[in-house]
Amino acid sequence: MAAKTVSAILTEVVGEVVSDLSNADMLKYFISAARQVPTLIRERSFLGSDTLTISSGSQTGDLTDLSPAFVRERFVWWVDPDGHRQPIVKPPSLRYFHGIYSPGENGNPDYYRILGQTIEVDRAANEDLTVGLDYFAEITDSMTVNTAMTIDEQMVEAIKFMTKAEYYWQYEEDERKSDKAEGKGLRLITRLEEEYQDHEFGGLVEETETY
Secondary structure, three states: OOEEEHHHHHHHHHHHHOOOOOHHHHHHHHHHHHHHHHHOOOOHHHEEEEEEEEOOOOOEEEHHHOOOOEEEEEEEEEEOOOOOEEEEEOOOOHHHHHHHOEEEEEOOOOEEEEEOOEEEEOEEOOOOEEEEEEEEEOOOOOOOOOOEEEOOHHHHHHHHHHHHHHHHHHHHOOHHHHHHHHHHHHHHHHHHHHHHHHHHHOOOOOOOOOO
């Protein structure tokens, strides 16, 4: 996959919708479209992995420390003294988490919950604790027309169609054109999702993890 600037993608979109808008003007429709795509597909381009620190005596960490920007977790762990990754489990319910929450107890975490941009664990850290996350990442964070995106060419086309859908809906107020463009984008996304399942799970769709 080669890097392609947002400007290059928008130049194609502007030409195909025959618009006199500049790439800078079209950017808002592109960002709106790009934010929607990760909710429709599991794809490596939208994934991040990073660590943060929960300070000694604390039970919370700041997810804004993650780069790229955090959207939603896939898997959470803490790093033991030997460097091994030990899983931290998402509880079956908030009621369960509140039941085992131990503010006066120090030790390694077993459970976590996420509130906005904060991760909270069930007990306070004995010492500064490294917590890692595999997560869905914000691909539009600080995006400009000069941003380079390393994504599959088919994904470029999918985002282009979704950008056109946003443009037709918000700018031209043409629902028919918007629906047609969105339909083409969704068909491409569906095909890419099927390819992901084949590569990751051998075509099986039943999973034990939340993706």
